[in-house]
Amino acid sequence: MLLVERLCVRYGPLEAVRGVGFALREGEALALIGPNGAGKTSVLRGLLGLARAEGRVVLEGQELKGRSPEALLRLGLVLVPEGRALFPGLSVEDNLLLGGFTRFRRGENLGPDLERVYALFPRLKERRRQLAGTLSGGEQQMLAIGRALMARPRILLLDEPSLGLAPLMVREIYRILAELKRQGVTLLLVEQNAKMALSLADRGLVLEAGEVALEGPAELLRQDRRVVEAYLGLAREVEEG
Ligand SMILES: Nc1ncnc2c1ncn2[C@@H]1O[C@H](COP(=O)(O)OP(=O)(O)OP(=O)(O)O)[C@@H](O)[C@H]1O
Numbered sequence: 001m002l003l004v005e006r007l008c009v010r011y012g013p014l015e016a017v018r019g020v021g022f023a024l025r026e027g028e029a030l031a032l033i034g035p036n037g038a039g040k041t042s043v044l045r046g047l048l049g050l051a052r053a054e055g056r057v058v059l060e061g062q063e064l065k066g067r068s069p070e071a072l073l074r075l076g077l078v079l080v081p082e083g084r085a086l087f088p089g090l091s092v093e094d095n096l097l098l099g100g101f102t103r104f105r106r107g108e109n110l111g112p113d114l115e116r117v118y119a120l121f122p123r124l125k126e127r128r129r130q131l132a133g134t135l136s137g138g139e140q141q142m143l144a145i146g147r148a149l150m151a152r153p154r155i156l157l158l159d160e161p162s163l164g165l166a167p168l169m170v171r172e173i174y175r176i177l178a179e180l181k182r183q184g185v186t187l188l189l190v191e192q193n194a195k196m197a198l199s200l201a202d203r204g205l206v207l208e209a210g211e212v213a214l215e216g217p218a219e220l221l222r223q224d225r226r227v228v229e230a231y232l233g234l235a236r237e238v239e240e241g
């Protein structure tokens with residue numbers, strides 16, 4: 001469905017992403033894991049044209065280079081960014097409606113989508129009139145995902161959806177992601193929480209210093225000695241305090 005070839009992202013002299021390639025099949029979940037500064041966010045930004053990038057990004061045979069963010073949205077590529085980027089002074093519901101803005105402008109009815117999001121996230125429905133800035137961290141992440149769903153994504157790209165959340169909330173977010181996967185949404189999941197990401201994903205890619213260090217079925221990566229030592233072992237120690 002999505003093909004990324006030889007993707008490179010540079011910030012001045014710094015090569016943040018160096019020749020990364022991968023394929024994402026329809027309905028699949030791919031986890032992109034790796035340490036701080038490995039270039040995970042830059043991969044997402046590069047493939048969406050939000051950072052200047054070299055290489056090829058092809059969605060169902062169409063080259064994406066040079067397309068506007070709105071065109072990518074229309075093709076179904078929707079990002080839930082790191083830090084969530086909500087409108088804190090607007091209500092929960094207005095944030096959701098903004099996620100469907102380009103569809104609304106084309107005359108589409110957003111009502112059913114709003115109901116679908118509220119069905120997935122009853123907490124958001126209870127708080128529909130509350131200002132987004134007053135939500136808890138976990139609720140804000142739900143809102144960021146809900147807002148992305150309003151654009152009817154075919155591929156949902158998530159940048160660290162579990163960052164800063166308590167374990168219970170992390171599990172809740174992943175329960176929703178698993179439900180979306182079941183509904184056929186293709187997922188590209190950037191995470192430092194390798195354990196959660198590899199438990200949801202079909203395949204994983206380990207990024208180190210801008211390059212793919214390791215890739216394979218999530219099940220195998222979960223057992224890979226290097227992954228366990230670098231990511232899963234540490235996660236276990238942190239969890240066990
Ligand atoms: N706008 C920018 N200008 C200059 N350097 C940048 C910029 N954005 C990122 N970088 C650098 O590029 C490298 C990769 O950053 P990136 O944010 O892609 O890493 P990451 O894997 O997402 O890290 P994290 O897990 O901390 O989010 C880092 O060294 C970072 O300092």
Ligand SMILES: [Mg+2]
Binds near residue numbers: 042082
């Ligand atoms: Mg990042």
